[in-house]
Amino acid sequence: MTIRLRAKSFSGPSRAALLLAVVAVALSCTAWAGVAVIANHTSAIQTVQVTAESGISSAVAIQPxxxxxxxxxxxxxxxxxxxxxxxxxxxxxxAAYRIVSSGLPGSVMLKQIGFGEQPDKPTPLWRGEPETVVGAARWSIPVVLYVDEEEPTRDAIWQRRLTARIEAASTILQQHAGVSLRVAGFGRWQSEDRTTDFLRSFDEFQRSVDPPEGHVAIGFTSQYVFEEGPRKLGGTRGSLRRHVMLREWSPQVTENERLQLLVHELGHHFGAAHSPETESVMRALLGDRRQRLKAVKIRFDVANTLILALVGDEIRSRGVTDANQLTPWTRHRLAAIYAILSATLPEDPAAGVQARRAGAVGVPVKPVIRTEPLAALTATAATNRKLPLSADPERGEAARLVGDDLTDALVRSAAKAAMEDPSIDSRRRFLVALGLGLDDSETLRKNPRTRAEALATESDAARSARINVLQQPTVRGRNDTLKHFAVSAALAAMTSSTEAHALGFAKEAIDAQGGSGFSFADLAADRAGIRFAEAVLAGTAPLAWLAEEFRGNNFVPALEGYSEGLPIEKMMKEYGGQGDPRFQAVIGEIDRGIEALPPYRPLSLKLDALHQAPASFRVD
Structure with a gap:
């Protein structure tokens, strides 16, 4: 089998980008063509050395x-x-992978993202005679550009403008799917002036324009005036269909925003679905003005990059021009990915439609269930609640977890579930789950800043079910300390560290005026929770590590010696207000105690523990 790099079809930046990504291509009909995606979820450029078993190697630099x-x-x-x-x-x-921080300065690890089952690919993959297999040289797709009669500029002007936009979109597609676009012609169509509905106009475009076999018709309509509020800006009829239509918007819309819309709809054409990630070009709501900044780069999320790569690989290697021509193996993978994307956006139909299209081809697709961190925490609590108070060796039953041990198990289960979330928002979702799941009060449900998200995350029925099985998890032997820790961590994730600190102090000040009194121990737990949230969000406390090694005592300092139950008069007399040096001295002592905890110690102290870290903490 002959294996070689193919780069002749590319020039300029796109050539360099894809040359790094394409490791090898085989032209034999028995080729074992494989696809994988790597995402950089760190804040720095990461260079991955990718080596094929054939011996070919390439350095792939991936931007944050x-x-x-x-x-x-x-x-x-x-x-x-x-x-x-x-x-x-x-x-x-x-499969798809993400590069994340391992928790040590300058150290990263590669983690696989769960996108459902991956059945073995049949060998040979391509069935049929050798001459029916199209080689990798077929990488460009011819497109014909059309405008309606409302286009105000001369042919030479709009053709030049739209060609430049297609070329820019082609570069982005090459980087994510390995396919390019080639402008093969131009045309006009007559739109009905009385039609104001976008979908009806799209129907007109399809009836009026019949592109040549193997070509894609892309129409740009200028019939509509710019209007405020949600509006249909573009559309396709499904994966690898022959028509795409977009609205040209108003003069106030920048070329960058028009390019974003074009890439979004081309993404749908090549199989992409809507994404929950706000930085992805496949987010459901465009027109948010962020693309006005030229420095903002258009990019696909990791799930949709995998979809594009799978479809693009079949286009290049087999000459596929219709979704029904995709191999059963590829359809199976697409259906699994669509199922997960559909779960992340239950109100959005796009992924569900794609999933039904992929699953309606006779391939048995096992439903993919994404376990939410809060649901996983509740399930762990429910399972533990059924265990006996003491171990029963004869029946093979372990003893029920209580106190600190229960907390550790609950947090680990939430971290493990969060790891399965393909979005970069998984760390935040994990922290919100802890704030809701480990607290039986309504703090987050009543706070105006967090109420909407708290109610959307957990229904009243789900909350009642969780509280019924939660029991009394603790940290350092105290349930109230755990609540302060978890709720403050969630507040930091849902608002900000500054706001979480202010809310923590405000609560203690209120308690000092007739409640349980001002407590520096509670304030220490608050500050420990905020510090924990900062570490999780920054990736220095990786979910992979927390899923295996979380222990509450490693994140909350000893609280003995801190004053508690202080009425307002005594608190002000002994410590003054927030700006008083005596008060700040206690806060400084608390913060030093937190920074001395094992997860926050300097690198020199962490290296000794690395050899005892779980396998998931390192790249194998």
Whole structure:
């Protein structure tokens, strides 16, 4: 089998981008064509050395927040160089991975993202005679550009403008799907002036325009005036259909925003679905003005990059022009990914429609269930509640977890579920789950800043069910300390660290005026929770590590010696207000105690513990 890099079809920046991503392509009909995606979920550029078992190797530089596909005719290995040495992982076919911080300065790890089952790919993959298999040289897709009679500019002007936009979109598609677009012609169509509905206009476009076989018709209508509020800006009829239509908007809309809309609809054309990630070009709501900034780069989220790569690989290697021509294996993978995207946006129909299209081809698709962190925490509590108070060796039953041990198990289960979330928002969702799940009060449900999200995350019925099985989890032996810790962590994630600190102090000040009294121990738990949230959100306390190693006592300092139950008069007499040096001295002592906890110690103190870290904490 001949394996070689193919780069002749590219020029300029797009050539360099895809040359890094395309590791090898085989032209034999028995080629084992594989696809994998790596996303950079750190704040720095990451360079991955990707090596095929055939011996071909390439360095792939991935910008922060971007995802890059890898195409190969033989199994791939990805290697990262970190401060603790090289780390390598064999990539699974049809899988996606993300680079995240391992918790040590300068050290990262590669984690696979759960996108459902990955059945073994049949061998040979391509069925049929060798001459029916199209080689990898077929990488560009011809498109014909159309405008309606409302286009105000001369042919030469609009053709030049739209060609430049298509070329810019083509570069982005090459980087995510490995396919490009080639302008093959131009045309006009007559739109009905009385039609104001976008979908009806799209129907007119389809009836009026019949592109050549293998071509895609992209129409740009100028019939509509710009209007405020939600509006239909573009559309397709499904994956690999022959028509795409977009509204040109008003003169106030920038070219960058028009390019974003074009890439969004082309994403749908190649199979992409709406994403919950706000930085993805596939987010459901465009027109939010962020794309006015030229510095904002258009990018796909990791789930949709995998979809584009799978479809693009079949276009290049098999000449696929219709979704029904996709192999059963690819349809199976697409259906699993669509199911997860559909779960993240239950009110949005796009992923559900794509999932039904992929699943309606006779491929048995096992439903993919994404476990929410809060649901996982509740399920763990319910399972534990059924266990006996003491172990029963004869029946093989462990003893029921209580106190600190129960907390550790609940937090680990939430972290594990959060790891399965493909969105970059998983850390925040984990913290919100802890704030709701470990608290039986209504703090987050009553706070005006967090009420809406809290009610949307957990219904009244789900809350009652959780409280019925929660029992009394603790940290350092205290349930109230755990509540302060968890709620403050959630507040920091849902608002900000500054606001969480202010709310914590405000609560203690209120307690001092006739309640349980001002408590520096409670304030210490608040500050520990906020520090924990900062570490989780920054990736220095990775979810992978928390899922295996979380222990509450490692994140909350000892509270003995801190004054509690102080009425307002005594508190003011002994410590003054927030700006008093005596008050600040206690806060400084609390913060030093938190920073001395094991997870926050300097690197030199962490290295000794690395060898005892779980396998999931490192890249294997």
């Amino acid at each position: 927040g971007f995802s890059r596909p890898l195409f190969s005719a033989s199994p791939l290995h990805a290697s990262l160089t970190t401060t603790i040495g090289p780390q390598s992982k064999r990539l699974a076919d049809g």
